[in-house]
Amino acid sequence: MALNEYRAKRNFAVSPEPKGAEPKAKKTKRDALFFCVQKHLASHLHYDLRLEHDGVLLSWAVPKGPSINPADKRLAMHVEDHPIEYGTFEGVIPEGYGAGIVMLWDEGTWEPLVDDVSEALRKGDLKVQLNGVKLKGSWALIRTKGGDGRSWLMIKHRDEWAGPIDITTFAPLSVKSGGDFTDIVAQASPDLWTSNRAAKGGQTHMVKVVERAVAIAEENKAQGATTDNHEGATARRRDGDHNHDDTMTRRHEGKTKPKAQTPKARAAGPEPKAATTASAPARSTRRTPVASDRAARSRATRNRPR
Numbered sequence: 001m002a003l004n005e006y007r008a009k010r011n012f013a014v015s016p017e018p019k020g021a022e023p024k025a026k027k028t029k030r031d032a033l034f035f036c037v038q039k040h041l042a043s044h045l046h047y048d049l050r051l052e053h054d055g056v057l058l059s060w061a062v063p064k065g066p067s068i069n070p071a072d073k074r075l076a077m078h079v080e081d082h083p084i085e086y087g088t089f090e091g092v093i094p095e096g097y098g099a100g101i102v103m104l105w106d107e108g109t110w111e112p113l114v115d116d117v118s119e120a121l122r123k124g125d126l127k128v129q130l131n132g133v134k135l136k137g138s139w140a141l142i143r144t145k146g147g148d149g150r151s152w153l154m155i156k157h158r159d160e161w162a163g164p165i166d167i168t169t170f171a172p173l174s175v176k177s178g179g180d181f182t183d184i185v186a187q188a189s190p191d192l193w194t195s196n197r198a199a200k201g202g203q204t205h206m207v208k209v210v211e212r213a214v215a216i217a218e219e220n221k222a223q224g225a226t227t228d229n230h231e232g233a234t235a236r237r238r239d240g241d242h243n244h245d246d247t248m249t250r251r252h253e254g255k256t257k258p259k260a261q262t263p264k265a266r267a268a269g270p271e272p273k274a275a276t277t278a279s280a281p282a283r284s285t286r287r288t289p290v291a292s293d294r295a296a297r298s299r300a301t302r303n304r305p306r
């Protein structure tokens with residue numbers, strides 16, 4: 001079955017990752033499809049793009065992360081299908097396959113821009129529309145020739161959501177908790193701090209992961225402190241924070257698909273031109289990804305159990 005490879009790689013006795021139910025019946029065309037990007041600090045930092053299809057999450061590991069700059073061709077390694085429940089997972093994988101920290105970096109819905117997704121996968125040419133908090137607009141996923149057939153490229157189309165901003169640097173935090181990798185460790189595995197301090201040699205994999213998490217958090221803070229007036233090329237909608245929080249909830253409740261962007265919210269975004277000239281100094285009162293991340297972080301802090 002589709003999840004055999006996923007399960008074979010993991011020991012669910014030690015990993016908090018979901019085992020996954022059997023894929024359910026196919027959705028009808030009208031149902032919104034879930035997508036997410038999980039930022040995964042393991043042996044190497046990478047971003048996992050996941051697209052719901054036929055009851056599982058099609059998955060690609062993108063070492064440099066998605067780009068909203070059409071000039072970038074981001075390598076995307078096609079990996080094993082993941083269970084739908086994985087899509088909102090955020091936490092610490094203490095050991096084994098993928099040991100490290102998983103952050104829900106973006107989520108939302110996606111729409112195939114092809115008639116037949118399975119056929120597009122076979123052909124190695126899938127066009128997608130992403131309606132995320134950070135990623136919006138359309139991308140091409142193109143399998144490269146040669147190799148083992150797992151290498152694809154993820155390329156942003158030139159649309160109104162494209163721009164020369166490095167979105168991974170620009171909006172580095174979780175859309176679920178608002179936090180950074182270090183916050184996820186503090187929340188999911190606080191004992192990791194203690195045990196890692198005890199492991200003075202710094203030899204174990206998780207010690208390195210946590211050290212890297214601290215370094216990344218410091219970089220992010222430095223970024224935020226020096227460039228706190230970013231204008232998002234992706235133009236987070238004003239109601240973005242509300243939308244993404246309950247995307248999955250609504251999906252599971254079988255209600256109508258998550259709100260499409262409202263004309264009002266769209267109007268709050270930049271003009272198409274502005275989106276492609278992110279260096280333009282136009283300042284507005286729109287909330288920036290950084291500011292929103294911060295707001296989300298303080299919410300998460302308040303909710304954190306003692």
Ligand code: MN
Pocket residue numbers: 040046047048061098
């Ligand atoms: Mn991964």
